[in-house]
Amino acid sequence: MIEFKLPSLGADMDEGTLLEWRIAPGAAVRRGQVVAVVDTAKAAVDVECWQDGTVLDLLIQPGDKVPVGTPIATLLEEGETAETVQRPAHAAKPARPAAAPRSATSAAFAAPPTSRPRISPAARTRAAERGVDANRLSGTGPQGAVTLADVEAAARQAKPLDRHAAMRQAIAAAMSRSKREIPHYYLAETVPLGAALAWLAAHNAGLAPERRLLPGVLLLKAVALALRDYPQLNGFWQDGAFRPAAGIHLGVAVALRQGGLIAPALHDVADQPLTPLMEALGDLVQRARSGSLRSSELSDATLTVTQLGDQGVDGVFGVIYPPQVALVGVGRLAERPWVEGGKLCVMPTAQFSLAADHRASDGHYGARFLAEVRRLLQTPDSL
Amino acid sequence: MDDAQIRREVFAALQGIAPEVEPETLRSDRLLRDEVDLDSMDWLRFLAALHQRLGVNIPEADYQKLTSLDALLAYLAERLAS
Numbered sequence: 001m002i003e004f005k006l007p008s009l010g011a012d013m014d015e016g017t018l019l020e021w022r023i024a025p026g027a028a029v030r031r032g033q034v035v036a037v038v039d040t041a042k043a044a045v046d047v048e049c050w051q052d053g054t055v056l057d058l059l060i061q062p063g064d065k066v067p068v069g070t071p072i073a074t075l076l077e078e079g080e081t082a083e084t085v086q087r088p089a090h091a092a093k094p095a096r097p098a099a100a101p102r103s104a105t106s107a108a109f110a111a112p113p114t115s116r117p118r119i120s121p122a123a124r125t126r127a128a129e130r131g132v133d134a135n136r137l138s139g140t141g142p143q144g145a146v147t148l149a150d151v152e153a154a155a156r157q158a159k160p161l162d163r164h165a166a167m168r169q170a171i172a173a174a175m176s177r178s179k180r181e182i183p184h185y186y187l188a189e190t191v192p193l194g195a196a197l198a199w200l201a202a203h204n205a206g207l208a209p210e211r212r213l214l215p216g217v218l219l220l221k222a223v224a225l226a227l228r229d230y231p232q233l234n235g236f237w238q239d240g241a242f243r244p245a246a247g248i249h250l251g252v253a254v255a256l257r258q259g260g261l262i263a264p265a266l267h268d269v270a271d272q273p274l275t276p277l278m279e280a281l282g283d284l285v286q287r288a289r290s291g292s293l294r295s296s297e298l299s300d301a302t303l304t305v306t307q308l309g310d311q312g313v314d315g316v317f318g319v320i321y322p323p324q325v326a327l328v329g330v331g332r333l334a335e336r337p338w339v340e341g342g343k344l345c346v347m348p349t350a351q352f353s354l355a356a357d358h359r360a361s362d363g364h365y366g367a368r369f370l371a372e373v374r375r376l377l378q379t380p381d382s383l
Numbered sequence: 384m385d386d387a388q389i390r391r392e393v394f395a396a397l398q399g400i401a402p403e404v405e406p407e408t409l410r411s412d413r414l415l416r417d418e419v420d421l422d423s424m425d426w427l428r429f430l431a432a433l434h435q436r437l438g439v440n441i442p443e444a445d446y447q448k449l450t451s452l453d454a455l456l457a458y459l460a461e462r463l464a465s
Contacts, residue, residue, distance in 0.1 A: 204443050209430035212443070214423050255422075257403060285424050310422040 001085040002051050002075040006038065006068050008299040011322045012174030013040040016047075017065040018072070027055045029075065034294070036072070041163075041170035042262050043291040045298060053077055057087065063125075118145035127151045167260040178322050182237070183358040186317050189370040191377055192338060193348045199380035215333055216307050217278045219350075221383045222376040223305055223328050224248045224269035230369040232361045233354075234302045236323040242360040251301030251321060252281065254288040263321060264293050265301035274383060309333050315351040325357035326366075328373075389437070389459050393452070396432035400425050411452040418452070439463065 006016055016038035023035045034046040053075030060072050076085065118139065119127070123146050127137075132154045139146035196218050204212040227234040227248050235244040248270045251263035264284055269277065287293055303324055308316040309332035316329035331351040338347030352373060356366045376382065394406045401419050409418055416426060434440050439462045441449070449455045 201443060206442075208440050209427055209434050212427060214427060216423065257401065257420075282424065282428070286428075 001056065001080060001087075002053055002077060003071040004035070004049060004051070004073040004075055006066055006070050006072050007047060007050070007295045008068050009038070009040050009045055009295055010174075010298040010301075011177070012170040013042060013068070013298065015065055015067045016040050016045070018060050018062050019044060020062055021058055023055050023058075023073075025055050025057060029053055029055060038295075040298075041166035042260065043288075043293060045293055045295050047295045049075075051075060051077075054080075056082055056085070118143060120145065120147070123148045123151050127154075164259055171260060174321065175319050178319050182320050182322060182325075184320060184355050185358050185363055185366065186353060186355050187363060187366050187370055188315060188317075188351055188353040189367075189374060190336075190349050191352050191374045192340075193333060193350055193377060196377045196380045197333075197348050211275070213274055213278050214281075216330075217274055217281060218377065218380060218383055219307070219330055219352075220250055220252070220266065220269055220281070220305060221272075221274060221277060222373050223303070224250055225376055225383070226369055226372040227303065228270055229372055230365065232365060233326040233356060233369055235325060235360075236302070237325050237357055237360055238323050242325060245302035247300075247302065249300045249302050251304035251324070252284060253304060253306035253318075254285050256289060262288050262293070262298075263301060263304050263306075264288050264297040265299075267297075267300065303328065305330065309350060315353055317353050318355045320355055320357055325360040327355045329353040329355065384437075384463050386456065386460060389456060389463065392436045393433065393456065393459070396429055396436055399432055400429050409452060411456075413452075414450055415452050415455060433459070437463065 009016060017040075019037040019039050021036050023029055023033075029035055029049045029052065031050060031052050033049050035049045036047040038045050038047050056074040056076050058073050060066055060070075066072065074087070076082065118141070119137075120141075126132075126148055127146075132151055137146045137150050137154055138144065139150055141147040141150070193215070197215065200213060200215060200218065231244045232242065234248055235242060237243075247268055249265040249267050250269045252266050253261055253263045255261050264287075266277070266281055266284055272280070284293075284297070301321070301324065304318070304321050304327045306316055306318050306327065307330040309330055312332055315331035318327035318329045320327045329352070331353070333348060333350045335346050336349050338345050338349065340347070352370055354366045354370055394404075397404050397406075397419060401421065404419055415421070419425075421429060430441050437459060439459055441458075441462075445458070448458055
């Protein structure tokens with residue numbers, strides 16, 4: 001029997017609230033299938049299953065808030081049946097963490113103080129689930145009773161504010177941890193992009209907007225290819241040691257329109273041709289903004305890239321997203337004076353920066369990595 | 384297609400990318416990408432939406448002409464008329 005645990009949702013999200021199950025006991029699940037939708041500080045996330053199996057028990061219910069790593073379902077492996085496996089104690093009785101601010105039974109049986117408004121047990125339970133203070137609501141039901149609809153309306157109103165505050169808290173926690181634990185070092189290099197942009201213009205000429213490539217995709221690909229040769233920047237610092245990652249999955253920092261940011265993973269960047277990579281990037285950015293990311297996208301990034309150049313800054317020195325060990329920042333792409341072959345000319349350039357964890361690598365290594373990124377961008381045909 | 388229709392389609396395309404945009408408050412002589420806070424990905428999606436709605440394929444070489452909303456509307460009117 002497999003215990004399916006709430007997977008990691010990234011360093012800044014350590015708990016999740018189940019919104020809905022997408023599976024039921026008895027159903028077959030496949031690796032990679034979305035089995036549940038979980039709300040986090042930053043976004044609702046589609047949680048993927050990482051094993052094949054058959055659902056035995058669902059251990060939590062919609063509204064339950066549980067820490068990452070909590071068993072949330074049990075699955076039967078091939079050959080097992082419900083009769084042949086020994087169910088753990090918590091499988092028989094759905095787990096309800098004491099910290100969760102909901103308890104249907106106590107709310108239903110507690111004698112409400114006279115000062116409280118009339119509210120049905122169902123509405124009170126829902127209020128607890130949605131984080132709404134039922135005592136402050138004015139009801140529209142009979143004799144001013146607070147109804148389910150009142151709670152829902154209040155929750156909808158409160159949601160954007162709460163989400164915003166929760167996201168700030170999540171970012172604050174992760175970035176404070178980063179600056180507390182990670183000895184950052186910083187490097188910067190101005191990269192000439194004349195060849196890359198000329199290649200891009202030729203490629204995009206005649207293509208409909210839907211099929212055009214953005215410079216950002218070339219930059220991501222160059223970073224990913226360079227990481228193949230500089231694996232000490234691609235991975236995680238865990239339990240006092242650097243652990244290189246198997247794949248190259250770049251976290252792409254996406255600014256959200258309502259404020260805050262999220263850096264979901266673009267998978268296997270080094271292995272993909274540019275056109276599918278561009279499609280995957282467009283899809284990822286759109287889903288990050290609409291709040292439909294997958295759990296793997298929140299936890300798989302092996303190095304983060306932030307491109308703040310669109311906002312006009314010349315350079316950006318980032319804060320590493322733990323447990324990653326490096327972050328590449330790209331500043332504004334613009335024409336600047338440049339010397340080549342002893343002559344002054346006009347060249348499109350961008351400043352690339354590296355913020356890296358000094359526990360995992362040294363400045364000399366980081367400098368050679370940036371030089372490799374620069375070298376790759378001089379031969380865009382190779383990307 | 385008259386100017387009012389073009390304007391409607393442009394706003395619909397914009398709102399598909401930046402739902403918080405209110406057409407009435409847009410200053411049409413300012414830099415469009417700043418007024419709406421469009422990054423390069425948003426801009427490309429905006430152009431793709433215009434392509435689908437109006438059938439006008441705006442090449443990269445023309446991006447520099449499309450600084451403000453006024454400039455974009457004039458550009459589209461000209462392309463649709465020819």
